[in-house]
Amino acid sequence: MKTLLSAAVAAAAMMTVMGAAPAMADERICRGTLGGGTVDDVKVPAGATCRMDGTRVKGNIKVERGATLVATRVVVIGNVQAEGHKAVTIQRGARIGGDVQTKQGGATSVSASVIDGNIQLEQNRTGAQRVIDNRVNGDVQAFSNRGGVRIVDNRIDGNLQCKSNSPAPTGGNNTVQGNKEDQCRRL
Template identity: 45%
Template sequence: MNATIRFASLLLGTTLLSLPAYADEVDCSGSMGAVSIDGDIRVPSGRTCTLNGTRVDGNVRVARAATLLARDVKVEGNIQAEGARQVSLLGGSYVGGNVQLEQGSSVKVDTAEVDGDIQLFSNSGAVHVNRNRVDGNLQCKSNQHPITGGGNRVRGNKEDQCAGL
C-alpha cells in the first residue's frame, strides 16, 4: 500500500471516529452534539434533551413532561410530542417527516425546514412559529394562547390558528 492510500485510509478512519453512530432507540437526558443516531431518540418523561447539530435517521419522540431543545438538527423521520413541557426546534433544522406537538406547554418552531406537516394542537403555553419552510400543511388548532410568528412559507395550507402566519 503506498503512502497516499495509507494516508487516505487513516484520514477516513479518523473522520468516522469523530462522528460516532448509535443504533436502535437512544434515550436522551442531557446533551448530544454532532453525532449520528442510526435509529430513534426518545426523551424520557421529566427529562431534558438538548440536540445541537445531531443527525437522526429515525424519529424523535418526546414523553410527557419532557423537554426537547433542538438546534441545527437533521431528523429523517418525525418529531412527536404529547404532553411535553417544552419543545423548541430552531436554527436551520431539517425534519424529513412531520412535526406533531400536542397537549404540551411551550412550543417554538423557528427557521426549520419540514418536508411534511407541522401540527400544533391543544398546547397550553406560548406557541411561536416563525420563518419556517413547510412542504405540507401548517395546522394549529385548540391552542390556549394566540400563536405568534410569521414569515412561514407553506406549500400546503395554513389552517385555523396558523392561517395568518
C-alpha cells in the same frame, strides 16, 4: 420438490409459533446533551431535558410527558412527536424529513428551519406556540391551543389552517401556496 415445499412450510410455521421478532432500530434515551453524530430513534423520557446540536437522527424523536427538547441544527429523517411535553424547540437550520406534531402539552417553537412534512399544533394548554421563518413543504395546522399562537414569515407549500385557538393566532407575512383558513385567513 414436494419435500422441499413441505420443509419451507414447516419452517414458516415454526417461525410463526416461535414469534420471530422484527428487527428494530436502536432507541437512544436522551437526558442531557447530544452533539454531532448519528443515532437511530431518540426518546426524551418523562420529565427529562434533551439538548441536541448538529445531531443526525435516522428515525423519529419522541418527547414524553413533562419533557423538554431543544434541537438546534439537527437533521431528522422522520418525525418529531410530543404529547404532554413541557417545551419543544426546533431552531436554527434544523431539517425535519417528516412532521412536527405537538399535542396537549406546553410551549412549541419552530424557527428558521425546513420541515418537509406538516407542522401540527393541537390542544396545547400552556405556553406559546410559535412558527417563525420556516420553509414548510406541507401544511401548518394550529387547533384548539390555549397559550397563544404566532405564525410569521413562513413559506408554506400546503395550507395554513387555524381553528378554535384562544386567543386567536397572530402574525403575518406568510407565503402560502394552498389556502389560509379560519383564524389564519389574514396571516
